[in-house]
Amino acid sequence: MANYKLQINGRTLEADVEADTPLLWVLRDHLGLVGTKFGCGIAQCGACTVHVDGKAIRSCSLPVSAVGAKKVTTIEGLSELGDHPLQLAWDEVDVAQCGYCQAGQIMTAAALLAQNPKPSNEQIENAMHGNICRCGTYHRIREAVALASSKLK
Amino acid sequence: MTSISKTSRRDFLKLAAAAGGGLVLGFHWESAEAKIMKVIHGGKMAGSDISFNSYLSISPEDVITIFSPNPELGQNIKTSFPMIVAEELDADWTKVHVQQAVLDTKKYERQVTGGSGAIPHSWERLRKAGATARYMLMEAAAKRWNVPASSLTAEKGIVYHKESGRQATYGELATDASAIAVPAEVKLKDKKDFKLIGTAVRNVDNKQMITGKPLYGLDFYREGMLFAMLQRPPAFGSKIKSVDAAAAKAMPGIVDVVTFKNNVAVVGKSTWQVNKARKALKIEYEPDGAAVLESTTDHDQIFKKLLDSNDANVVSVKRKDGDADAAFKTAAKVITKEYQCPFLSHSPLEPMNFFAHVRPDGVELVGPSQTPDMARNETAKLLNIPPEQITLELTRLGGGFGRRLKADYVLEAAELSSLIKAPVKVIWTREDDMTGGSYRPAVRYRFSAALDAKGNLVGYKLRGVGINAGNCTREDNFPSGAVDNLLIESIEHKSPITTGAWRAPITNFLAFAEQAFIDEVAMAAGKDPVAFRLDLLAKAKTTPVGAIKYDIDRMKGVIDLVVEKSQWGKKKGVSQGFSVYFSHRSYVAQVAEIEMKKGKPVLEKIHAAADCGVVVNISGANQQVRGGVTDGLGHALYGSLTFKDGAAEQKNFNNYRLIRMKEVPAIDVHFVNNGIDPTGLGEPALPPTGGAVANALFKALGKRLYNQPFTKQEELKGVSLGERL
Numbered sequence: 041m042a043n044y045k046l047q048i049n050g051r052t053l054e055a056d057v058e059a060d061t062p063l064l065w066v067l068r069d070h071l072g073l074v075g076t077k078f079g080c081g082i083a084q085c086g087a088c089t090v091h092v093d094g095k096a097i098r099s100c101s102l103p104v105s106a107v108g109a110k111k112v113t114t115i116e117g118l119s120e121l122g123d124h125p126l127q128l129a130w131d132e133v134d135v136a137q138c139g140y141c142q143a144g145q146i147m148t149a150a151a152l153l154a155q156n157p158k159p160s161n162e163q164i165e166n167a168m169h170g171n172i173c174r175c176g177t178y179h180r181i182r183e184a185v186a187l188a189s190s191k192l193k
Numbered sequence: 194m195t196s197i198s199k200t201s202r203r204d205f206l207k208l209a210a211a212a213g214g215g216l217v218l219g220f221h222w223e224s225a226e227a228k229i230m231k232v233i234h235g236g237k238m239a240g241s242d243i244s245f246n247s248y249l250s251i252s253p254e255d256v257i258t259i260f261s262p263n264p265e266l267g268q269n270i271k272t273s274f275p276m277i278v279a280e281e282l283d284a285d286w287t288k289v290h291v292q293q294a295v296l297d298t299k300k301y302e303r304q305v306t307g308g309s310g311a312i313p314h315s316w317e318r319l320r321k322a323g324a325t326a327r328y329m330l331m332e333a334a335a336k337r338w339n340v341p342a343s344s345l346t347a348e349k350g351i352v353y354h355k356e357s358g359r360q361a362t363y364g365e366l367a368t369d370a371s372a373i374a375v376p377a378e379v380k381l382k383d384k385k386d387f388k389l390i391g392t393a394v395r396n397v398d399n400k401q402m403i404t405g406k407p408l409y410g411l412d413f414y415r416e417g418m419l420f421a422m423l424q425r426p427p428a429f430g431s432k433i434k435s436v437d438a439a440a441a442k443a444m445p446g447i448v449d450v451v452t453f454k455n456n457v458a459v460v461g462k463s464t465w466q467v468n469k470a471r472k473a474l475k476i477e478y479e480p481d482g483a484a485v486l487e488s489t490t491d492h493d494q495i496f497k498k499l500l501d502s503n504d505a506n507v508v509s510v511k512r513k514d515g516d517a518d519a520a521f522k523t524a525a526k527v528i529t530k531e532y533q534c535p536f537l538s539h540s541p542l543e544p545m546n547f548f549a550h551v552r553p554d555g556v557e558l559v560g561p562s563q564t565p566d567m568a569r570n571e572t573a574k575l576l577n578i579p580p581e582q583i584t585l586e587l588t589r590l591g592g593g594f595g596r597r598l599k600a601d602y603v604l605e606a607a608e609l610s611s612l613i614k615a616p617v618k619v620i621w622t623r624e625d626d627m628t629g630g631s632y633r634p635a636v637r638y639r640f641s642a643a644l645d646a647k648g649n650l651v652g653y654k655l656r657g658v659g660i661n662a663g664n665c666t667r668e669d670n671f672p673s674g675a676v677d678n679l680l681i682e683s684i685e686h687k688s689p690i691t692t693g694a695w696r697a698p699i700t701n702f703l704a705f706a707e708q709a710f711i712d713e714v715a716m717a718a719g720k721d722p723v724a725f726r727l728d729l730l731a732k733a734k735t736t737p738v739g740a741i742k743y744d745i746d747r748m749k750g751v752i753d754l755v756v757e758k759s760q761w762g763k764k765k766g767v768s769q770g771f772s773v774y775f776s777h778r779s780y781v782a783q784v785a786e787i788e789m790k791k792g793k794p795v796l797e798k799i800h801a802a803a804d805c806g807v808v809v810n811i812s813g814a815n816q817q818v819r820g821g822v823t824d825g826l827g828h829a830l831y832g833s834l835t836f837k838d839g840a841a842e843q844k845n846f847n848n849y850r851l852i853r854m855k856e857v858p859a860i861d862v863h864f865v866n867n868g869i870d871p872t873g874l875g876e877p878a879l880p881p882t883g884g885a886v887a888n889a890l891f892k893a894l895g896k897r898l899y900n901q902p903f904t905k906q907e908e909l910k911g912v913s914l915g916e917r918l
Binding site: 041057058060061062065068069070072073074075076077078079080081082084085087114115116118122127130131132134136137138139140141142143146165166168169170171172173174175176177178179180181182 | 266267268269393395396398399400402403404405406407408409411412414420445463464465466469540541542543544589590591592593594622623624812816819820821822823824827845846847851852853854855857859860
């Protein structure tokens with residue numbers, strides 16, 4: 041067990057965990073940030089996507105010891121009031137069915153738009169292809185990313 | 194249609210008591226058998242909410258709380274149920290607060306999500322709940338203003354007396370209204386007057402879902418709660434021989450290791466710690482008695498053998514019209530084809546989990562279940578206590594697809610909590626989910642058709658073999674009723690591999706096989722596939738054979754609609770494939786379109802026409818159809834769970850492939866508008882998809898697909914039908 045000081049959503053949070061504990065479980069079990077979801081545990085489904093220094097990362101496969109001082113953003117920290125353009129678009133397009141994968145979808149899309157605010161449809165699909173939605177909301181995910189993009193200045 | 198309905202006295206609760214300083218509301222059931230006084234605040238309702246019935250309370254501040262009793266797994270019931278209540282109430286939707294109700298079958302009767310049955314079952318009850326409260330509010334206003342109730346109107350939560358210009362909100366009238374006698378009968382709206390039903394209303398949990406609030410079972414946390422993972426036998430048909438848990442017990446954070454019912458449970462302080470410690474268990478397994486550890490290759494042999502069986506003890510005749518054998522002997526042309534599908538995992542993205550706290554005075558259960566009542570009753574039986582001592586709180590479900598109709602994971606949590614005498618949450622990993630059973634059964638069908646010299650279908654046979662599939666046919670579905678000589682038979686092979694209902698049970702594959710076969714028969718008869726089916730429907734209408742349990746006009750309705758919307762047979766350079774199916778009371782027809790791009794077939798679009806009766810929420814309904822089509826397509830293309838010596842060979846999404854964004858074509862959705870009471874939509878859009886795609890592929894490439902998943906078939910070697918980019 042070791043004490044880790046993590047930079048999460050603009051705050052410093054501490055956790056006493058083993059070095060190999062994936063960031064996902066530190067967030068969920070130790071810090072109470074359960075918006076980041078467990079889907080597969082092997083970086084295949086994208087439900088656990090968070091940002092590490094602005095890049096979309098699968099938190100289920102990132103040991104806490106590798107996080108260091110990097111800045112972590114989870115769905116809870118994407119916006120203060122839940123009004124990130126993607127969150128607003130997700131509501132407007134009414135994307136979710138069961139909703140379980142959607143936080144990971146939004147985090148993947150947010151990393152895309154931060155890097156490329158005006159992606160083509162093909163670029164949207166390439167970025168989102170790694171996130172599974174078992175309910176099949178892919179059409180609306182695509183539509184919501186495009187809508188959010190269209191509202192960015 | 195306007196209906197006058199008798200209101201069940203049991204349904205409607207009356208304000209019973211005001212006690213103490215504030216308004217404390219009690220309720221009593223107005224029935225002789227259930228005089229229960231109950232305060233149901235539990236910190237969730239505002240203290241001053243006034244309850245009108247099990248579904249509805251109104252606060253003086255105009256907040257309308259509507260309780261949604263059924264499990265929400267993405268079918269959008271938590272939005273559409275309250276819409277139905279709010280419609281008849283004439284509530285202002287912006288002031289409606291929706292709350293998931295706890296399990297209480299005395300109040301809500303059927304709290305199940307399965308069989309596409311929630312809305313069909315509750316439609317009348319929900320409408321009456323809203324209409325009754327509206328009646329009581331109108332009567333209260335009439336009394337207050339001393340005018341006849343017939344001179345009042347209501348709109349968006351306000352009662353108006355136009356003549357005098359007086360008005361009052363529902364909140365202002367709620368206390369008075371709760372003193373009005375509950376009417377024995379209440380008038381429901383004419384469907385043409387619906388204002389909310391049929392519109393697009395956004396999911397009531399959107400804000401919470403997109404900001405990462407704890408909604409799901411896996412998110413549930415209770416102070417002092419322990420975490421557990423269970424090691425179950427790796428192969429179906431095996432049992433524990435010995436357990437060495439010393440190394441696991443010594444690992445950090447581990448509280449206990451408990452063996453029960455072929456499970457070794459590792460209990461600890463965090464998910465990761467129990468996951469790690471579980472891997473340190475040393476368990477030996479042996480075959481359970483005479484059980485055979487079956488492999489997929491064994492099943493292939495079993496299918497072939499049983500399809501040829503003449504043993505009346507093995508073959509179960511499901512339907513027999515006329516004399517099929519005689520018809521086949523005199524036929525001008527006979528076509529026989531076989532179709533096979535593998536096992537499938539349900540793979541809801543939230544793995545199985547449940548919280549249980551078994552205390553001496555009662556049991557608390559919290560988590561995701563499609564059948565909470567069954568989960569409670571089975572827990573009661575397991576622990577040998579009355580069900581009344583168990584509370585069950587439903588969380589939102591991260592998908593279900595039928596997997597959470599079973600209570601196995603609830604019972605694991607309850608049994609473990611009773612053994613360790615502590616609150617505990619049992620968590621399954623993805624590997625546990627994929628190897629842990631309750632699969633869509635593997636099935637093989639043999640279809641035969643007899644055509645006369647004019648190409649008329651004079652004989653039809655279907656024999657199916659399923660592994661733990663029960664009846665693997667749907668003997669009364671189309672084309673039964675349209676063929677003079679018909680024989681439907683089902684054979685079951687009992688296996689240690691466990692199976693269960695998987696979204697659109699049986700029909701999720703049967704529809705593909707049947708619709709692909711009918712296309713092949715139509716072509717052999719020299720007829721257009723759609724015209725061939727319409728001819729059969731016309732025959733079933735004019736000269737029905739035996740019982741007909743589907744609605745011919747509704748089936749024709751969706752065919753006509755999809756033919757119109759897809760411009761069937763009129764598009765150049767597009768290979769269209771047709772399919773139509775009736776399941777769970779509703780009808781869906783589809784046309785898949787494949788275009789050749791750079792020499793490769795690309796699935797560009799699927800048109801879907803659905804008849805589910807009245808569409809409650811057009812946004813949610815579109816989702817159910819697109820989701821169902823995507824689900825059907827994805828599993829037809831990629832889904833395959835195979836077995837080696839009783840163990841599943843695919844354990845996670847790295848080799849169990851689910852459909853992803855780029856593989857989904859455009860899906861155009863259309864609804865028949867016929868005003869029929871809702872007939873369900875969670876499943877019916879899925880079954881037709883595989884058939885439509887396979888039939889389009891035949892037009893494009895001249896190759897027939899008989900087995901799923903399509904992408905593993907020789908016919909599609911080197912072709913990735915799904916990828917559009």
